[in-house]
Amino acid sequence: MMLLRKNALIMIAILMVSWALWGQADIMQQPLPTDPSLVTGQFANGLKYIIKVNNKPEKRVAFRLMVDAGSVLEDDDQQGLAHFTEHMAFNGTQNMSREELIKYLNSIGMGFAGGLNAFTSFDQTVYNLSAPTDNQESLRKAFTILSDWAYQVSLRDKELESERGIIIEEWRRGQGAEERIRDKTNKVIFAGSRYADRNPIGKYDVLSTFTPDKIKRFYTDWYRPDLQTVLIVGDVDPSQMIAMLKEFFEPIPKRDNPRERVIYPVPSHVEPRTVIATDKEASNTSIQISWKHDPTPQKNLIGYRNSLCTDLFQDMLGNRLEELSKQSDPPFSYAYNYSYPMTKSKELYLMAAYMPEAKIKVALTALVTEAERAKLHGFTAGELARSKQNILRRAETAMTEKDNQLSESLIWRYVSQIMNDGAMMSPEQNYQIMGALFDTISLDDVNAVTQQLVTDQNMVLSVSGPEKEGFVYPTESELLAVVKSIDSSNITPYDDKIVSEPFLSAIPKPGKIKKTKVYKASGIKSWKLSNGITVYLKNTDFKKDEVYFSASSSGGFSLYPPTDVLAAKEAGSIIADAGFGDFDNTTIEKMLAGQVVRVNPNIGVYSEDLQGMFSPKNMETAFQMIYQYAKAPRFSKDSFDSYVTRQKAFLENKQNSPDQVFIDSLVVFIYDNNPYFAPETTKTWDQVSLDRVMEIYQERYSNFGDFNFFFVGNFDEQELKKMCLTYLANLPAKKSKESAQDIGFETIKGKHERTFNLGKDPKSMVYFVIGGDMKYSNREVEDLDAFCMLLNERLREKIREEMSGVYNIYASPNTANFPREEYAIMIMMECSPERSAELTAAVVAILDSTKTGTVSEEEASFVRTTMLKNLDQSIITNRFWLNNISQNVAKELPIDDFLNYQSWYQNISTESLAKTAAKYLNHNTNLIQVTKLPIPSQ
Structure with a gap:
């Protein structure tokens, strides 16, 4: 790893020295490297292709046909027809009728049940298909289907009328409070832009009345080779794929006098815009502050460095927002921030939060204050170091697992990179360059991002929530007044509390294995530990940097009366939110920087469990966390109050949603009003106490003598054995065993x-x-x-x-x-x-x-x-x-x-x-x- 990083540092150092020497040459604008394992090309008709050999799974190949056209290109009389066109591709082509197409794909296991699908967005349409590679006829059929989609979809009147009803049902399915709120909000965010009136699902009036010529015009205008890319990822021979691409796609005629593929702008604005979108059926209250920016180039060195600075900024600010949500009386239930390419011409950076409607101003104040805190005082060296560790660790995992990615996962990554105009680097290249660039990124660089993203211009402030009798939402002017009223002089620097202590002050003495068993057919082993725990292990090479585990014991909340169900089933989440030993959840997350570890306790209907995963490098950390969740769970009044407050906020308006009320009513009805499965409400949370949560959690995790642990992944068996003997064999155990009880969990008969x-x-x-x-x-x-x-x-x-x-x-x-x-x-x-x-x-x-x-x-x-x-x-x-x-x-x-x-x-x-x-x-x-x-x- 160090050699890779050193090589990348040398490369970037040369570039930077050259840049300093040459001044105007601007070497940093040179393009980022492309994955050398990719086979790429472009035909004279404009169609591009990318091929990647990948053998997981063997004898399979994944295809994508990307069309650089979506709903934004629709004419006024075509709204919804980009998406409709996508549907029609599955209704027959020049070479295959709908029945023949579906019949054939079903025969090779690649029909709708096997992943056949497509999607349409504002700017893109993407079709996905897969096929076996050990059958030449199947491969040729796949190429026939793809090339037909590209330029020979039938669009017959009969199929159009049949599909019209399906499309209208999809439109109907999306109707509701969420859609009405999103539509009102988007019209403000996209104001003055074509995007404001081009929802991909379209308009009912158009969908229900359009004539065939309208959709045929869309298909003719935009389904053409210069706007199309074919992706092929799988167990293939690239030379054979190129030959088949030439046979099926190169003959597609280049369009004479093609219609211009316009990149529609989203206008800038100086003054902030606000929108308050309420609905009687809304079940959540939220705030979103958005800033529109020109997109950051992703294909050259300086652009990638800038995007990494943005990633670091968002990661650190996100951690601060999460920490605020863990306060005993949090300003919001949940908050986040991120950037994304909202259109081809604009990126959107946003901060958002969910809260009870009574806390709208409180939550808004908290969001703006954190943004201002970052602008005024920046971030700390500790925050930056942890964020770099976490992001680089993910890149390292991607590099380590480069040969273990499923073709379907890999091809979607390429789709995303093409849609976002990103560089097609290999995982090794990405890790090398990211690590080297991180060494050049200072706190000043990241702090400058705040000044660029959080500005007075191009800002949109939106509030959404339920219409409630007796509650009056703040006016747009009042919301802007809150933003302007933040007193910067009262904002103090962030206090980055760092703990250098280990999770455990003393390592327990190892126990013993009393019995070993091997299941020869599968290679599974089991160890019976000295305290009664049984460990089942299966070593695999599916992923180099991954071990999944679980642990379970019979019991669960079936052992408690209905009045204790909520306390029991939420106890694991409450403890995970609080932490263990002397460490709260925020501190634990800081201590885990750069590590791949996840451990979660959970109490289900019939069992109490532990679940998670870890990198082989971080095995001992995972075992120490398991040990601490069992022996030293943290019961914090502040953490408990925060958790309950957040749960109540999400439940407060649940009854406004017809779908949610229906699902709750359905459960009550089919399970004959079983009190164990009564819907959660704010009132049921009023009956949950920290004392009872403590009692139940300790009862469920006080006897590990009847627990089974399971480990599957790429571990060193001797190291796993050492961890099991040191930590699992020292978990508390009794000779007594419990069994889950029958609580009448069955549907009504008749x-x-x-x-x-x-x-x-x-x-x-x-x-x-x-x-x-x-x-x-x-x-x-x-x-x-x-x-x-x-x-x-x-x-x-x-x-x-x-x-x-x-x-x-x-x-x-x-x-x-x-x-x-x-x-x-x-x-x-x-x-x-x-x-x-x-x-x-x-x-x-x-x-x-x-x-x-x-x-x-x-x-x-x-x-x-x-x-x-x-x-x-x-x-x-x-x-x-x-x-x-x-x-x-x-x-x-x-x-x-x-x-x-x-x-x-x-x-x-x-x-x-x-x-x-x-x-x-x-x-x-x-x-x-x-x-x-x-x-x-x-």
Whole structure:
């Protein structure tokens, strides 16, 4: 690592010396290097391509077609048609009809269930596709689809009319308080710009009435090779990819007299702008202070250095805001700051906070004061050092894991870099240059960022929240008066309290391993420690710098009466927020600078747990934190008061949201008003005391004798053993064991219907729950998952595609083996209130036909192939192994049963799917149907 840093320092030193000597030559404007492993090119028609070889997973390739066109380019009579065009790409092309396209992609496991998708923003449209690479026909089909999307989408009248209903349902789905507030706020932020009237979802009047020529005009104008980039990342031969790109994309004709791709400006303004956006259905109150700036170039050395200064500034200010939120009476519940490219022509830096509406002025004062504190006094050397450590550590991890990134993750990184006009550096190049530049960045450099970002010009102050009887929001002039009234003379420098003590003053003497067991098929091992703890470990090479862990013991809040549920289930979060030993949470975060460690206690329904991850380099820190959370949890009255205040603030207006009220009502109804799952309110928090939280936490974490610990990742086994013996074997333990209790956590049986009238927007939500008993096993769970994939596809084809009734409909299975072996299939859809009864009947009809009907080989192949493809990607992750090992141990099932998944999936057949449907679709006797409709007009 030091050699890499030294080389980069030499390179930058030469540049800087040259700059000083040459003056006007401005060497710092030279471009940043490009990842040498990328294969890039551009055809004469203007189309660009980028190829990256990546073998995770093997025999797979990810594609992206990027179109440098979004909603901002729409004409007035096309608003919403950029997004509509994106949808139409999946409805047929010159070479493939919609049915052929979906049928083919499903056959290779790459359909909608396998990640097929796209998105449209103000300035971009991006299509994602993946394909197997061990089949030449599949590769050629993928290139056919991509090139057809690029210039041969059919846009047939019949498909346009069918998709119109789906698009309108997507528009309907977004309607609500959040959309109304965002729309009002954006019109002020983007005032005077085309962006103010180009929401990507579009306008209902246009979507419902446009004629085919409008969308065809958009496609003709903007889907052209000079505005397109093809990304290819996967297990491929670059020379073969170039040959196929030449075959499929180079012949696309260059457009004669193309329409200019305008970069639309967002006008500057001298005076601050304000907007107060309220809504009766808003459930949160927030403040946002935004400053618009010209974008910082990201492709040369000086631009990257400036962006790093901004990153450091935002990281340090964010830490200060978080520290304020931890006060016993915080000015806000949560606050943050960040910059992002809001458009191609403008970046936005913002500070934002959530708070009770009564604290709007208090929160605004706190935000402005922190910005002023940074401007007046800057940051401290300690803050800067920690921030550099944290940011550089993330870059180091990216470099360490450069060969272990999934192709899907990697390709999205390239998409982001292209959209933001960033440099395509390799992880090594990024780490080298970042480290060298950090050595040149001083406090003065970072402090200067505040003067650049927080200015009197181009500022927009927005407040949003619920309309409440008896509450009057501050006026726009009053809000600006608060900003101007901050007395700089009373703002003192930040006090950076630093603790140099270790987490533990004395290291305990190691315990012993009483028994070792090896599971040969999977390579999993277990150690029985001298205090009763069982440790399960699996060494992997999926990631070099990653170890995931969890720990669990039977019990949870099932051991307490309903009146203690909130105290019990929040106890872990309350302690994590407070810290351990003599260290509060803020101090712990400072002490962890430059380390990759996360440890969180949590009390669930049937177990108390510890969860987290760490870098192998920081293993001992993680174990010391586990030890401290068990033996020395910090019970702080100030921290507890702060936590409760913040929770109450988020709950204060929850009842304003029709969707949230519906979900709460749904839970109460389907679980038969079980007091253990009653909705949280501010009143329930009034009943929670710190004393009771302390008692419950200590009870749950006072006996580790029946705990199981699980570690999966790239660890040194001898070092892990040393840590387990030193720290885990010294956790408190008793011979007694506890068992979770049955608290009646089951859905009501029989057939039930319920309707709730909530909200004013013209949209409906319908939930179906089918449930009953099952003979629990991993094989049965996987069979049910496979069946639900089939059911999802049938629901999508009928309810969305054929009936144009919804934007999305999905079925998800839930299973349990304690306290009883049971299952539930939940189906959810959002739709027009006028069609809810019709679509509900259609869903039930699909359930009827699926229960008694047959399954085609085409459907079975789709499910089989998709599940195998998804397994290929998940089985090479540490989380997959950790979750499966820990769940099997908890459920007393074979520990490595998941090694059978592949053979189970390979045996998915028409008969197995039909059998599962007949077994679990008992909706004729057990069906809960809950519907949300708007409040009828008076």
